[in-house]
Amino acid sequence: MVNCCTPCAALGIVYVLRNSLFRTAAFRMAVLQALLFAALIAALLGIVWWSVGVYAERQLRAEVKTEMASLLQAASDGTVDMQINQRAAVMPLGPDYYMLADAAGRRIAGNLSYHPSTPGWHTVPLNGAQGEDGGDADQMHLYAVRLADGRWLVAGSDNRSVVELGEVLSERFIDVGIVAILLVLLIGGLTSWFYLRRVDALGELAERVLEGEQTLVIAGSGRGDEFDRLAARLNHMLERMRVLMEGMRQVSNDIAHDLRTPLTHIRQRLEANLEKNASEAVLRESIEQTLVDMDGLLATFRALLRIASVESRQRHGGFEEFDLSATFDSIVETYLPVAEDRGQQLEACIQPGQRLRGDRALLTQMLANLIENALHHTPPGSRIDLALQATPHALTARISDTGPGIPADARERVLRRFVRLDSSRSTPGCGLGLALVAAVANLHGIRLKLDDARPGLLIELGFPKLS
Numbered sequence: 143m144v145n146c147c148t149p150c151a152a153l154g155i156v157y158v159l160r161n162s163l164f165r166t167a168a169f170r171m172a173v174l175q176a177l178l179f180a181a182l183i184a185a186l187l188g189i190v191w192w193s194v195g196v197y198a199e200r201q202l203r204a205e206v207k208t209e210m211a212s213l214l215q216a217a218s219d220g221t222v223d224m225q226i227n228q229r230a231a232v233m234p235l236g237p238d239y240y241m242l243a244d245a246a247g248r249r250i251a252g253n254l255s256y257h258p259s260t261p262g263w264h265t266v267p268l269n270g271a272q273g274e275d276g277g278d279a280d281q282m283h284l285y286a287v288r289l290a291d292g293r294w295l296v297a298g299s300d301n302r303s304v305v306e307l308g309e310v311l312s313e314r315f316i317d318v319g320i321v322a323i324l325l326v327l328l329i330g331g332l333t334s335w336f337y338l339r340r341v342d343a344l345g346e347l348a349e350r351v352l353e354g355e356q357t358l359v360i361a362g363s364g365r366g367d368e369f370d371r372l373a374a375r376l377n378h379m380l381e382r383m384r385v386l387m388e389g390m391r392q393v394s395n396d397i398a399h400d401l402r403t404p405l406t407h408i409r410q411r412l413e414a415n416l417e418k419n420a421s422e423a424v425l426r427e428s429i430e431q432t433l434v435d436m437d438g439l440l441a442t443f444r445a446l447l448r449i450a451s452v453e454s455r456q457r458h459g460g461f462e463e464f465d466l467s468a469t470f471d472s473i474v475e476t477y478l479p480v481a482e483d484r485g486q487q488l489e490a491c492i493q494p495g496q497r498l499r500g501d502r503a504l505l506t507q508m509l510a511n512l513i514e515n516a517l518h519h520t521p522p523g524s525r526i527d528l529a530l531q532a533t534p535h536a537l538t539a540r541i542s543d544t545g546p547g548i549p550a551d552a553r554e555r556v557l558r559r560f561v562r563l564d565s566s567r568s569t570p571g572c573g574l575g576l577a578l579v580a581a582v583a584n585l586h587g588i589r590l591k592l593d594d595a596r597p598g599l600l601i602e603l604g605f606p607k608l609s
Contacts, residue, residue: 172330176323183319190315191308198304199283203263206285209238210297217289226251237300239282245292258286258294268300280305340369344376356384392558401442404435445574449559452504452581463608466498466505470530470539473509477517485522488513491529496537498605500586508582511575512541512601520545520598532607539603542595553592 216225226240230253239254247257258264264284284298347358358380360373411428474490481488498505516526520543529540548556555561557580583590589604 169330169334172327172333175330176326179326180319180323183315183322187312187315190311194307194311195304198307199301202283202299202301202304203285206283206297206299209240210285210287210295213240213295213297214287217295222295223251237302239284239296239298239300241294241296243294243296245294247294250293252296254284254296254298256284256296258284258296261286261288264298344369344372351380351383356380356387392560401439404439408432408435442574445578446559448507449574449578449581452578452585461500462502463497463499464502465495466537466605467492467494467496467530469502469506470509470528473506473513474528477510477513481517481526484517486517486520487523487525489525489527491527491531493530493532496530496532497608498537499608501582504582505586508579509539511579515575516541516543516545516599519543524598535607537605537607539605540600541603542600543598544595545598547594547597547599548592550594556592557590 213222213225216222222242226242229238230240230251234253239252241252241254241256242250243257244250249255256264256266262285264286266282266284268280268282280301282298282300284296286294286296289295344360347360350358360376360380364370411432415425415428470490470492474488474492478488513526513528520526524544526543527540531538531540557576559574559577561577580590582588583603587606589602591602591604593600593602
């Protein structure tokens with residue numbers, strides 16, 4: 143009994159072969175290899191046929207000359223007629239031919255009719271000579287000698303053995319070539335099927351990703367082949383996409399949350415001024431507060447645009463070599479009066495002469511954000527230390543403070559946009575300072591690490607050293 147699914151499966155296989163397998167690069171390469179192999183077989187057959195023909199002809203002529211030497215000995219003994227007739231009687235139709243002719247070329251004995259004009263080798267056509275084994279010959283190789291009495295002695299052989307050997311070689315080469323070509327096509331088809339199956343699996347996963355399944359992971363075969371390497375790269379890409387999508391969702395939610403409060407305040411303030419007859423002083427105060435809120439909103443958008451600009455730049459685009467130590471000194475000189483006004487202590491230990499390749503303005507902004515973050519989130523009386531130290535293998539900057547610090551489980555999260563800890567909600571800001579720091583660090587290949595200063599926060603920057 144035939145399974146009812148068999149015809150469907152057969153149709154499916156035919157469809158896959160017709161519409162996918164034959165169009166794969168691997169199968170086309172297999173067909174090309176088969177054609178090249180066929181051409182190689184044909185060329186090799188031609189070379190072998192020519193080589194065998196040359197060798198067989200030499201052997202044939204050597205045998206003819208041996209026979210001629212025997213006949214010349216018989217001629218000197220006066221028995222050449224008898225010797226020729228005996229040999230011709232054994233094989234009257236070849237492949238060996240003998241003739242003794244008078245001076246005029248008339249045959250006296252033998253199985254050959256030929257009139258030699260000169261002594262030596264003669265290659266003459268042979269029409270339809272059939273041997274006992276049915277082999278075809280198309281020419282004879284004859285050797286003629288003129289005896290002292292003027293008679294002609296001729297011995298020769300046709301080339302039926304050479305032709306038959308060539309036919310056997312041709313048949314074997316054709317058989318081997320057909321088998322080899324079929325094997326090449328079979329291997330190409332199996333290879334194409336294997337690759338097509340892997341490609342289709344990747345295509346199905348891509349379709350599922352397009353449909354919204356962002357948590358898919360492409361499983362490799364474990365063989366370490368090109369598909370496994372491709373799967374690893376695609377998994378890395380999918381993970382990056384998941385991070386970016388999560389970041390976009392988080393940014394969208396945070397923008398809606400953080401901008402709603404100042405916009406609500408502005409609306410409430412404007413509605414209140416419309417509903418009551420406010421004095422000029424109240425209106426002025428309301429307008430001034432509204433301007434402050436609007437400036438905060440504009441600052442938020444400027445920070446977002448700045449981060450987007452940094453993240454969209456090509457790595458190393460527009461970089462230049464500059465004195466990083468001098469930049470640190472300038473930052474400390476700028477914020478030292480600010481720290482003194484806030485009752486905080488800013489200390490610096492900067493190793494001079496350290497140079498870096500990068501965007502000076504962005505790195506200055508990054509350092510300023512870190513110092514401002516330490517100043518704003520530590521109470522009066524706190525100490526802030528800034529250090530730049532070089533070793534033979536690394537160039538490291540450390541910014542530490544004695545403030546409340548950041549919990550270990552929140553240190554990675556605070557590097558995202560709009561993330562603010564509950565302890566800093568009362569501090570002015572929009573939660574974008576450390577996000578800009580992370581973007582600049584990523585652009586420059588700087589290792590950014592947040593740690594515990596015991597007490598306070600320690601931020602470590604690992605700069606790439608100039609080669």
